[in-house]
Amino acid sequence: MNLNEPSLNTLGLKLPEAPSLRVPKALGEKAIRLLRKLNLSNRELGIQHVEDYLCIPLLSEPLPEDIKEMERSIPEFEISAHKFSQRAKRPLKLVDILGDKLPPHLLASVPHAIDFVGDIAIIEIPPELESHKETIGEAVMKTHKRVGTVLAKSSAVEGVYRLREFEVIAGVEKTETVHREHGCVYHVDLSKAYFSPRLSHEHDRVASLVREGEMVVDMFAGVGSFSILIAKKRENVRVHAIDVNPDAVDFLRRNVAVNRVEKKVVSILGDARRVVRERLVKMADRVIMNLPERAIEYVDVACEAIKPEGGIMHYYEFTSAPNPLETAKVRLIEAMKRTNRKVKQVLLARTVRATAPFTWQVVVDAEIQ
Ligand SMILES: C[S@@+](CC[C@H](N)C(=O)[O-])C[C@H]1O[C@@H](n2cnc3c(N)ncnc32)[C@H](O)[C@@H]1O
Known part of the structure; x- marks a missing residue:
């Protein structure tokens, strides 16, 4: 030059x-x-x-x-x-703001992972930063301008409804928001119904596999993240979305209406075992079993839902075994032995996400005959 x-x-x-x-x-x-x-x-x-x-x-x-x-x-x-030309400014990071607000020896503990659900940010505060959580919450709001509330996780995901407790550490005191994922809109209250943005790719992957004309049973539907996306993607499908949590089903019904898929999604409040046996036996081309901690107990009833000519099962589990995918496949095939159906072929086994050190959520897609 x-x-x-x-x-x-x-x-x-x-x-x-x-x-x-x-x-x-x-x-x-x-x-x-x-x-x-x-x-x-x-x-x-x-x-x-x-x-x-x-x-x-x-x-x-x-x-x-x-x-x-x-x-x-x-x-x-x-x-x-x-x-010289001016350098593009890199986005501010949490540690940039916290650098002069926290004791230096604690900076390395500042969490990197933040989940975003609508305008809510969710963060896990390690014990050594407990007394600084409000400062960290304020820093999250400064680095992410669209965030209106910062929640700190205050328990593990627990119970039949798979809920965790949260504490508001910055912003508006609330746990309810509107989240957008793959062109769908979800109303959700994180303290009342399960929702994880970390399953976004999995929701899309499964929904993309559904073919026109299918009848799908989403046994553990939550606020509708599989069911509604499937209905949005396909013209001619019927999805039966079941959940045992009345709050989750309230949000599910609202989301079905907001996303205008009332003609394709049937929302059902109840225990998946009872609902399948009462009204969905031998009807499904595809069954989604996203209750990783207990799906194994429902393999028999998922088989009852699948059409006599066969269908696809998406089976989820948590595992910390050294070979997680092989372990999940073997567990599913063992559980199938207690039914009158068989795994014709395992179509795919993949890690959905890490849930703790050396613990993963995995999925097995299997063709059932
Ligand atoms: C891990 S969440 C999955 C939610 C949703 N499929 C998703 O991907 O975001 C599991 C859901 O299963 C529901 N659940 C637990 N036991 C159930 C049962 N026996 N029958 C129906 N739903 C159940 C819980 O209330 C919870 O909403």
Whole structure:
């Protein structure tokens, strides 16, 4: 680049001029390290490539002792002035804000994982940061401008309804929100019905496998994340969405209406075993069993739901076994021995997500005959 060229960026704005260290590209890394050591590197401006050279922006003209240090470690360099473009600002991270608010030894414990459900952020505060949770909550709101509430997990996911307790640590006191996933809208109250944004890919994967004309039984439907997406994706499907939690079914019904899939999704409150036996025997082309901690107990009734000519089962479980996929397949095949059906073939076994160190949620898709 010629310094006399008009120095405008693509928006036609004048570029700032700054002192520059010009080095052959091969010496670039060494030069950058040295400039950091000398506290001379200007990180607001972007490094320029000029033919076989790099022009590295400096904070100020180097002092004579800086030049001496450069002469000692960089065989070829030149100090001049150069036009640089402004570097794109990287998004603020939690630790950027918390850097001067938390004791330094606690910074490494600041959680990296944040889940977003609608305008709610969910975070797990480790015990050593308990007394700083409000500060962390405020920092989450500063780094994520669309977040209106920050919840800290205050229990594990527990009970028949698979719920956990939360504490509001910043923002509006609420647990209810509206979440958007794959073009569907879900009203959910996280303290009353199960919902995890970490299953988003799995919801889409299963929904994409459903073919026109299928009858699907979603045995543990929650607020409808499999059922509604299936109904949205296909013209001609019927989904029976069952859940035992009355609050989950209230949200499910509301979501069915909001997403305008009333003609395709039947929402049913009740225990999946009882509901299948009362009204869905031998009717399903596909059964979804997303209750990983107890799905094994319902394999028999899932088989009763599947049509006599066969169908597909999506079986979920949690496992911490060394070979999680093989273990899940074997457990399903063993459970099938207690029914009058058989696994014709395992179509797929995959890890859905890690749920704890060395514990995974896995899914087995099986063709049942
Ligand atoms: C892990 S959640 C899955 C929710 C949903 N399928 C999803 O992917 O977000 C399991 C759901 O099963 C429901 N459940 C538990 N036992 C049940 C049963 N025996 N019959 C029907 N639903 C049940 C719980 O209330 C909970 O909403």
